Amino acid sequence: MKMLILGAAGQISKMVTELILTETDHELVLYGRNLSSRISVKDPTREVIIEGDFNDQDKLKQALIGVDIAYLNDMSSPDATQAIVEAMEESGVNYLIGANVLGIYNEVAGAFGEWNTSMVGSTATQKYLKAAEVVEQSSLDYVILRLTWLYNQTGNEDYVLTEKGESFVGAQVTREAVARLITTIIHDSDKYAKTSLGVSEPDTDWAKPSFY
Incomplete structure (x- = not known):
């Protein structure tokens, strides 16, 4: 399998890259701006930077040659998401995993929902929603990951999922857990296709994340 990571210098992208290199024999195409000064290739036989x-x-389209599945690390721009979807459709690459944010469907209730809205803002939320709609209305198989507030904790890969239409529960989740989820999706892609998943850490149904 060959995987394209769009936004390869992001923290989650780097964690996914590490998991792929250490746990599989998959090939990676690492895509982004000024990557040569931001990341280093560990296995040149399996990694290509574009x-x-x-x-x-x-x-x-150059980056998509021979690719089976793509991961987009940032869905904050509807225009960029549209460009990626069009390039994938024209290249015949059918599977996209995209990192989005919680709250785009007004699915976060209570005190945490109010806090999240005040922190993210309606303008940013609408951009993330439009980007999600671009993907949902495309011909692609996709997984949209609606991520709660992120932090790092080595060894903590615990996550719980909620589906579109369900209330979002959970104020925080580790980037390590998100990276693990992405690798799980890669290896069982049919199970997750055409889903929008809320991603949080178990037992964190709080008014705000612990680190705020």
Whole structure:
């Protein structure tokens, strides 16, 4: 299998890269701006860096050659998401995992929902929603990951999932857990196709994350 990581210098992207390299024999295409100065290749026989912008169709299509599945580390731009979806559809690459945020469907209730809205803001939330709609209305098989507030904790890979239409529960989750979830999806892609999943840590149904 060959996987494309869009936004490969992001923290979750780096964790996914490490898991893929240590636990599988998959190949990786690492895509993003100024990557040569931001990441280092550990296995040149399995990793290729392509530097480019999300809106650069030619570079995206170059990166998509031979790819089976793509991970998009940031869905904050509807235009960039649209460009990626179009490049994938034209290249015949059918599976996209995208990192989005909680709250785009007004699915976060109570005190935590109010706190989250005040922190993220309606303008940013609408951008994330429009990007999600671009993916949902495409021909792709997709998994949209609606991530709660993120932090790092080595060894903590615990997560719980909620589906679109269900209330979101959980104020925080580790990036390590999200990276583990992404690798799980890669290895059981049919099970997760055409889903929008809320991702949080068990037993964190609080008014705000512990680190705020």
